[in-house]
Amino acid sequence: xxxxxxxxxxxxxxPAGRFSWLKTAVVLLALFxxxxxxxxxxxxxxxxRPITEATHISGDWIIRFLLLSLAVTPARxxxxxxxxxxxxxxLGVTAACYAVLHLGLYxxxxxxxxxxxxxxxxLRVYLLIGFIALLGFAVLAITSTDGWxxxxxxxxxxxxxLVFPISVLTMLHFYMQSKVNVGDAVIYSGFLFxxxxxxxxxxxxxxxxxxxxxxxxxxALLTAAAETLWYGTATKIPALRVLxxxxxxxxxxxAYVLLAGLAVLGLALLRRLRRPRLARAI
Amino acid sequence: MLxxxxxxxxxxxxxxxxxxxxxxxxGLGIAAGAGLLAAAGPARAQWPFSAAKxxxxxxxxxxxxxxxxxxxxxxxxxxxxxxxxxxxxxxxxSKSVIAAAQALKPDPWSVEFAGMxxxxxxxxLEDILKRVSLEERVYRHRCVEAWAMTVPWVGFPLSExxxxxxxxxxxxxxxxxxxxxxxxMPGLHQSFYPWPYTEGVTMAEAGNDLSFIAVGMxxxxxxxxxxxxxxxxLPWKYGFKSAKSIVKVTFTDKxxxxxxxxxxxxxxxxxxxxxxxxxxxxxxxxxxxLLGSDEMVKTQIWNGYGEFVAAMYDDLKKERLFA
Numbered sequence: 001x002x003x004x005x006x007x008x009x010x011x012x013x014x015p016a017g018r019f020s021w022l023k024t025a026v027v028l029l030a031l032f033x034x035x036x037x038x039x040x041x042x043x044x045x046x047x048x049r050p051i052t053e054a055t056h057i058s059g060d061w062i063i064r065f066l067l068l069s070l071a072v073t074p075a076r077x078x079x080x081x082x083x084x085x086x087x088x089x090x091l092g093v094t095a096a097c098y099a100v101l102h103l104g105l106y107x108x109x110x111x112x113x114x115x116x117x118x119x120x121x122x123l124r125v126y127l128l129i130g131f132i133a134l135l136g137f138a139v140l141a142i143t144s145t146d147g148w149x150x151x152x153x154x155x156x157x158x159x160x161x162l163v164f165p166i167s168v169l170t171m172l173h174f175y176m177q178s179k180v181n182v183g184d185a186v187i188y189s190g191f192l193f194x195x196x197x198x199x200x201x202x203x204x205x206x207x208x209x210x211x212x213x214x215x216x217x218x219x220a221l222l223t224a225a226a227e228t229l230w231y232g233t234a235t236k237i238p239a240l241r242v243l244x245x246x247x248x249x250x251x252x253x254x255a256y257v258l259l260a261g262l263a264v265l266g267l268a269l270l271r272r273l274r275r276p277r278l279a280r281a282i
Numbered sequence: 283m284l285x286x287x288x289x290x291x292x293x294x295x296x297x298x299x300x301x302x303x304x305x306x307x308x309g310l311g312i313a314a315g316a317g318l319l320a321a322a323g324p325a326r327a328q329w330p331f332s333a334a335k336x337x338x339x340x341x342x343x344x345x346x347x348x349x350x351x352x353x354x355x356x357x358x359x360x361x362x363x364x365x366x367x368x369x370x371x372x373x374x375x376s377k378s379v380i381a382a383a384q385a386l387k388p389d390p391w392s393v394e395f396a397g398m399x400x401x402x403x404x405x406x407l408e409d410i411l412k413r414v415s416l417e418e419r420v421y422r423h424r425c426v427e428a429w430a431m432t433v434p435w436v437g438f439p440l441s442e443x444x445x446x447x448x449x450x451x452x453x454x455x456x457x458x459x460x461x462x463x464x465x466x467m468p469g470l471h472q473s474f475y476p477w478p479y480t481e482g483v484t485m486a487e488a489g490n491d492l493s494f495i496a497v498g499m500x501x502x503x504x505x506x507x508x509x510x511x512x513x514x515x516l517p518w519k520y521g522f523k524s525a526k527s528i529v530k531v532t533f534t535d536k537x538x539x540x541x542x543x544x545x546x547x548x549x550x551x552x553x554x555x556x557x558x559x560x561x562x563x564x565x566x567x568x569x570x571x572l573l574g575s576d577e578m579v580k581t582q583i584w585n586g587y588g589e590f591v592a593a594m595y596d597d598l599k600k601e602r603l604f605a
Contacts, residue, residue, distance in 0.1 A: 047377055048367030048573040049429060111578055116566075124564055177564070179427075180545050181375045181472070231474070235546045241474040250471040 004145035008093075014086050026087050030094040033061040034101075051109040058102040063174060063188050065095035066167060070195045077207040078198075078264065079271050089144050092163070096141035099134045126176030129169050136166035164199075167192055175230060182230055183253060190223030190257030194264075197222070209268055216261020224254035336381045341502035346416035346436045352492065352517075352587075354420045356572070356579075359431035361500045363574040368507045369425070370526060372460065372467040372479065380507045385466035386527065388504075388511035393443075397457070397532040400448030407511055411497070413446065414438035418501070419494060424556050424585045426520035426549075430570040435515050436498030441489045449485070449533040457482040457538045458514055459530035476545065481525040482538035482552070483516065486594050492517055492587055495528075518587040520554045549605070555595070556585035557604035 007013070011027045014020040037054050040046045046053040069091035075084050110116050121127045140160055142148070149156050171192055174185040197218050198206065205211045224246050232239025246252045366380055373382035391407040416436055424430045444456060462478035464470040470477050487493060494515040497504060504510040509526025516523050522542050532538075542550035549563055558568045558581035570581045584591050595603055 048363045049377075049571060049576065051576065053377075120566065123561075123566075126564060179375075180542075183375070183472075236544060237474050237476075245473045248473055250473065 004147055011090055023086060026090055051105055055102060055105040058098050058105060062095050062098045062102060065091050067191050069095060074198045078268050093141050093144055096137040099137040103134055126173050130173035133166050133169040133173060136162055180235055186223060186227045186253035187256050189226055190219055190253055193222040194219035194261055212265040212268055216258055219261050220254045220258035223257045227253055343502050344416060344436045344498040346418045349417040349419045352419055354422050354432045356432045360574045364431045364433050365505045365508055367573055370507055372469040374469055382468060383507035386506040391511045393528060394530045395447040396530055397534045398450040398453045399533050400450060414442050421515060421517040422585055423521055424570055426522055428565055428570050429573055431573045433499055435494060435496040437494050437496035440493035440495050443495050444488050447531055452535050453485055453533040454535045455482050455484055455537055456488045457532040457534060458525040458528050460525050461527045461529045476541055479525060479541045480538060481523050481540045490591060492590050518555060518584040518591045520556060523554050551602050551605040553601055553603045555603050557583050560604040
């Protein structure tokens with residue numbers, strides 16, 4: 001059996017081939033949405049249009065696993081947690097698997113009428129964007145193995161940097177499919193902003209605690225800006241009213257993103273308190 | 283060739299109880315076990331692990347005469363489906379607004395006449411009901427999101443409500459306003475939306491035979507999530523035109539800007555008549571999915587009600603009638 005297939009079939013093992021609790025936990029997380037969907041279908045808990053609902057649920061999980069996979073590298077540096085890197089491929093491949101399921105559900109929803117599926121993908125820009133992202137996911141998942149890593153050598157890293165444009169396309173697809181209200185999409189894009197901003201930091205700043213408050217605020221501001229821009233251009237809602245809502249009492253996407261950024265700061269602090277030697281990296 | 287011999291316990295598919303009914307029975311079992319059944323309406327298909335079951339207020343039966351003029355040509359949608367898949371943005375952006383919608387208080391209820399009216403002020407729903415006779419009409423309902431249902435509405439012609447409001451000469455439009463109560467409606471916290479929900483029709487449309495005010499469905503009063511206690515039903519237009527939980531009827535000579543039009547007029551216009559040939563910017567309107575059976579059927583122009591409504595638009599060809 002090829003090495004890659006063995007690795008794929010035994011996802012709970014670390015690269016050295018030993019059982020890993022960390023990976024096992026993430027494998028269970030990766031299976032959770034599939035179980036959720038299967039039970040939902042079995043118990044008819046998916047509502048009047050179950051396939052549409054399942055398509056949406058699978059879509060949400062693509063975004064979550066994609067963002068988690070992008071969070072691995074920052075987590076390694078910020079939390080000084082080298083071992084977390086063994087999760088990156090697993091999380092990325094999981095996102096890709098749910099992307100395939102997502103398209104499969106859409107095709108099923110169209111009663112396997114591939115002509116309708118193809119024409120809808122071409123005619124509706126948000127579907128075209130989603131489809132391109134899906135192709136990207138597929139390429140990255142297939143070339144994620146050790147074998148392809150060896151074969152492509154330095155080009156592998158370049159190829160897999162495609163995950164950033166793919167993330168942007170995925171997020172755009174999320175925004176565009178929303179019916180006016182892009183609240184959820186805005187929150188997730190805020191997390192993506194944090195992850196991209198962190199990567200834009202100078203290398204020596206990336207592991208430092210002092211960068212985190214700025215990142216949290218920066219990501220929140222970008223979130224508010226993106227939300228304002230979206231409503232201002234894609235809808236007739238006055239942009240200023242959207243911006244002003246951030247000053248109101250109700251929880252807004254930018255506030256959630258700020259909170260998440262501060263939570264990262266909290267985790268990093270905790271980690272340094274428990275391991276004082278790290279504290280020098282402030 | 284394959285033969286399927288029917289065994290004694292098997293029945294043909296068409297005689298089988300719809301799944302949703304079975305599921306709601308299962309739900310009932312669970313609810314009963316939890317002692318929640320005290321005054322429960324039908325419990326619904328629910329995520330089996332969800333702690334809180336939705337307990338709906340019981341709905342009073344309504345006496346009405348059947349109006350058979352508008353035959354739907356389709357099977358009725360299962361009641362459990364038609365009352366659990368709802369767009370009611372005041373109670374949330376998802377389709378599962380049942381739980382949140384239970385906060386609505388449909389009794390007592392009154393409707394205010396405003397604008398170019400000879401009867402400004404409020405009228406109680408019970409007073410309205412004293413002056414009309416209820417009828418049941420089965421209409422096809424087509425949502426702009428390309429799903430559809432077939433519902434037996436109980437109510438009275440919209441023209442009767444308009445008459446009660448005594449619109450003055452020169453009135454061109456009737457505007458309907460949905461309740462906006464920020465204490466019970468969490469959706470209103472989306473502060474940049476143009477609340478309250480408003481929708482409007484021309485006087486000609488309001489006077490059309492098909493235009494209907496529903497106070498019930500499936501022989502009982504309206505469920506809260508479907509727009510209790512009174513809502514509009516305009517079966518040849520996309521569903522969002524049919525405002526729910528109406529608290530105000532305004533007569534005006536100026537064309538109103540409705541809720542969705544104010545949000546995104548490119549996708550949801552003033553006229554919003556059903557037309558399979560005119561796609562929504564993000565999806566085709568050529569076909570629709572029936573709630574419950576998930577069957578896909580072809581969408582018809584004017585949602586198949588052309589013989590009753592098409593003539594109204596003969597002189598309006600320049601308008602964006604189908605979006």
